[in-house]
Amino acid sequence: MRKSDIKCAARLAIDCVVGDVCVLCQLPLPPHQWHDPLRLNSHMCPYCRTAVALNPNSCQHCALPLPDGQHICGRCITTPLADRALAPVLHQHCGAYLVHQLKFHRGEREALALASFLLTAVHQRYPNTNALPDLLIPVPIAPWTQLRRGYNPSEWLARTLHKQLNVAVANDLLTRKVGPSQRTLTRHQRLRLATNTFTLKRKVAPRVLDFRHVAIIDDVLTTGATVAVLAGTLRRAGAVRVDVWCATRA
Ligand SMILES: [Zn+2]
Ligand SMILES: [Zn+2]
Known part of the structure; x- marks a missing residue:
């Protein structure tokens, strides 16, 4: 059993004995009380919710x-990254901690906390259910990383969003080419190495993405290099609109 699995099991056992606790301050949460208007148990107390940047x-x-009053950054005036991008939380302090727990410590409760912020943003930015995407596409991780980690954090976010929004998750369309970890690379290196990182799986039915509106789901948006490559792959495969929903923005 992995160390992270043991920690996760221990946390669930503690939840059973002492009740649910806030993912940030670890103080007990009142039983059977939902802490946000979406009625999703975000495992976060109201105080910590206001402390997230x-x-x-x-x-x-x-x-x-961007500063107040601006809606498009300089780079996106010429080359927009996606048709619409959401990243409701800044990747600092609490937001960065939640993503770290989700990514490296099997943070299922942190996934719910982050998804609750994303859901609030989705409800604000998409006026009705007809405006929502047809498919949610979690950013695939390399097969070796999937094997070592045992789960894809972006897929956990997508599954939570699916339960609330009733939009299908397509997590079996693409393969990610094995490459070096991007965490220590500069933006220029990422852009150079990210070329042709994703390919459609051979077994995927032809035209499955034709005229589709899709949303790429990821935990953190940093340089946008990965999203740019993935969006390009999806457009070449037929998608007409590609949005990106990330929990945090670095
Ligand atoms: Zn708290
Ligand atoms: Zn921009």
Whole structure:
């Protein structure tokens, strides 16, 4: 059993004995009480929810934080990253901690906390269910990483969003080419290495993405290099509109 599995099991056992606790301050949460208007148990107390740094005014195509009154960043005027981008939380302090727990410590409760912020943003930015995408596409991770980690954090976010929004999750369309970890690379290196990182699986039915409106789901949006490559792959496969929904923006 992995160390992270043991930690996860221990946390669930503690939840059973002492009740649910807030993912940030670890203080007990009142039983059977939902802590946000979406009626999704985000495992976060109201105080910590207000302490999370949000990204309220950002570029509509890449979610880069912008000064009040601006809606598109300089880069997206010429090359927009996506048709619409959401990243409701800034990747600092609490937001970065939640993503770290989700990514490296099997943070299922942190996934719910992050998804609750994304859901609030989706309800604000998509006026009705007809405007929602047809498919949610979690960013695939390399097969070796999937094997080592045992799960894809982006897929956990997508599954939570699916339960609330009733939009299908397509997690078996693409393969990610094995490459070096991007965490230590510069933006230029990422852009150079990210070329041709994703390919459609051979077994995928032809035209499955034709004229589709899709949303790429990821935990953190950093340089946008990965999303740009994935969006290009999806467009070449027939998607007419590609949005990106990331929990946090670095
Ligand atoms: Zn708290
Ligand atoms: Zn932008």
